[in-house]
Amino acid sequence: MMVKSTLPSKPKYRGALRYFRRALELDGANQRAVGGRDLIEGIYKSMGMPVPE
Numbered sequence: 355m356m357v358k359s360t361l362p363s364k365p366k367y368r369g370a371l372r373y374f375r376r377a378l379e380l381d382g383a384n385q386r387a388v389g390g391r392d393l394i395e396g397i398y399k400s401m402g403m404p405v406p407e
Contacts, residue, residue, distance in 0.1 A: 367394050367397060367398070368406050370390065370394060371390075371391060371394045371395070371405075371406060374387045374388075374390040374391040374394070375387075375391060378391065
């Protein structure tokens, strides 16, 4: 999701966040997914935007 350069950042973040959350549903100990989720949620919060559900 994050590598495709033709998409603007907003759709990339939303899609990547969805995939990180899904990975955590399947494997709650997946540290890469935890880090990715936390990073994207932090970006939304730093921009003063609500974190997508």
